[in-house]
Amino acid sequence: MRIPHTIFALSPLLVFLPSTHAHSDSGALYPPALPPLINRANTLLSLGQFNEAVKTYSEAIEQSPTDYLLYYKRGTSYFSLSRHSSALEDFTKVLSLTSNTFDGAHLMSAKIHARDGHWSEARKALDSHKHADTDKGVQDLRLDVDEGEKSEQQAKKEMQAQLWTACYESATRALRVGAYAVGVREMRSECALRAGDIESAVGDLSRLTHLRGSTTPSEHLTIFRLAYFFLPAPISASQNAALTALKQCLHLDPDSSLCLPAHRQLKALDRGFGKVEGMVGKGDWRGVLDFLLGKDRTGTGSSAFLKIFEDALGKHTASPTPSPSRTTTSTTTRSSPKPLPTSLLPALSPRLTTLLRYLCQSHTQLNLHKRGFPYCERLLSQDRSLLGDGPGEEMDVGDAGKAEYLLGMEEWEEAIRVLEGAWERGRGEDIKQRLQRAQRLLKQSRTKDYYKVLGVSRDADPKTIKKAL
Structure with missing residues (x-):
């Protein structure tokens, strides 16, 4: 081209x-x-x-x-x-x-x-x-x-047919010529969002706030929702699209009923993430569980940070989505927050993935394998694109926790299968040691268990064993 x-x-x-x-x-x-x-x-x-x-x-x-x-x-x-x-x-x-x-x-x-x-x-x-x-x-x-013009018309047809990736590509070609075309960029942001490309959608929506002559709080709130809950945490303030969007909104309207509560919520959530990350860095695994699940470790209390985050995630993704066939970005109302696609599930949230990793890892470190198993399973069920597969990354953490639970249930072979898959994938030293231990336990389980034959517990005293004989 x-x-x-x-x-x-x-x-x-x-x-x-x-x-x-x-x-x-x-x-x-x-x-x-x-x-x-x-x-x-x-x-x-x-x-x-x-x-x-x-x-x-x-x-x-x-x-x-x-x-x-x-x-x-x-x-x-x-x-x-x-x-x-x-x-x-x-x-x-x-x-x-x-x-x-x-x-x-x-x-x-x-x-x-x-x-x-x-x-x-x-x-x-x-x-x-x-x-x-x-x-x-x-x-x-x-x-x-x-x-x-040809590319824009093609993108419109593909959007109508819900060919989201093709629509995004055609709109991109049109923007190579008309970089300031508001309607084309609106269309590309919508197609990117429907195709699951959150980063591109946020980039276009942020650009639109500069291209339009005026913006509304709802437009900034949409950027916050997408960037905070469905993009990885930024590595610098200059890359914090969620915070930038809310600051721009409050600059226009310091008392915005949409952006002011969202800004307070963002600050509170950021403080929570900072606190739990500090605990993980120090290896304070009990502190992690107390903070994320509450002192009772049920995860249902009002102080449990996992619940606080999941409630916020649910609130900001609960808006119903109109039928895509009836959606035209040029006529969509700008007075209310943009409905997010129903395909944006919690499994796509990088921040939720981080919290599940901490919970799985903390339970494993404290040998609380039965309690930790549900969180390890949830971690492994997050979208695959969010799970690192290198040594010590999310896949290893989830597999280690799952395997330890299986060993506790004496499901030796299934635990070995899980750990062998993790070893082949990442070759992590922690996984290697857990795999070798699981193989030893399997070997021991295949020797005759005389305690079981005699019908006594393994901690029975000599007199009880002699009587059973």
């Missing part, structure tokens, strides 16, 4: 504009202070200091309000800042001052419309170019516009 460089580059016509800006006012003389101002603006533009260039060109325009080249150069500065509305105003002004004859303004207007996914407007601007049939830049951009 041809990469649409023409969308992102400044107009080649800038290269041919005179560096010693000739006055375009029908031969009128410049005010004395204007030439140095124009030279400074041109220098700022060439250095890529676009904000300063905009300010300086604006000062120059105040002194020479009919100079079309000043509007053109300020428009290119706005374009480089992705301030498309302001850039279009300047290029429209250029065309009005030149009786629609300045091709550079036509080409730059077409580029903006293409970036925004306004395919018809882009073609109209290209058709107005005097050399539309021969100019390579115009021809290349026209091909990009055709490809962008």
